Amino acid sequence: MTDSLAVAVNRDGLHTLAVPTEFEAAGPFVVELHNHGEAAHAYLNLDDQLSTVAHIGATNHYVEAGESRRIYVETRDPSTWPDDPVRGKLKVVVGHGQETQYADITFDPECGRNEVQVDPDLATPAERPESETPPVLRVLPVVVLGSVAVLLAVAAVFTGDGVDATVGGLATAAAGLCAVAAYYLLR
Incomplete structure (x- = not known):
């Protein structure tokens, strides 16, 4: 019709x-x-x-x-x-x-009863949200900071005693937390 x-x-x-x-x-x-x-x-x-x-x-x-x-x-x-x-x-x-x-x-x-009624709004393309930051760029600061923490931890463990070893251990723990945070950001 x-x-x-x-x-x-x-x-x-x-x-x-x-x-x-x-x-x-x-x-x-x-x-x-x-x-x-x-x-x-x-x-x-x-x-x-x-x-x-x-x-x-x-x-x-x-x-x-x-x-x-x-x-x-x-x-x-x-x-x-x-x-x-x-x-x-x-x-x-x-x-x-x-x-x-x-x-x-x-x-x-x-x-007209056998015809399928189609909503005219289906002909218009869906609006895309404004460009959002890609996941890789969102996690990039975490990766950089995590890498710096690992480097500092390794340097502290190999260069000193006492306080330096403690700081190195904390930095290693911080690097591990950064890795966990990166995992959850990329999911």
Whole structure:
């Protein structure tokens, strides 16, 4: 099912029409008038059968050269429709009656029930958060400080006695804590 009926005005010359021969709708739809030539008046009318379930607000529409116009065909509450589909004709006229064409319209509330409704928001890409710091750069200070601590610990253990050995042991413990912190930051 399509939600719009495209009508070409003046595409093949002045006061010409190209109207689809058939159209099916489950409810309201839009008639898209596309004017390919000189400015024109287009007249739209629903026959008596279609008028039992639908209506057009205005019947006469002016369309500038090279422009398009959307005409809404509104429907009454589907619960008031007959049980069977409603069939009728949409009359489209240009050139003050010079060209007339008809589209066979079927209003069937069941025609759209087998279609899957897709949320239009799915067509838009998801927003990406602003660039966040890569995990390697987040842990880089921990790795540098841990390496310095290990170097100081090794130097202290090999160069001195007493206090130096204690500081070296603490530095080694600090390096171990840095390694644990790096592990948890990279997870």
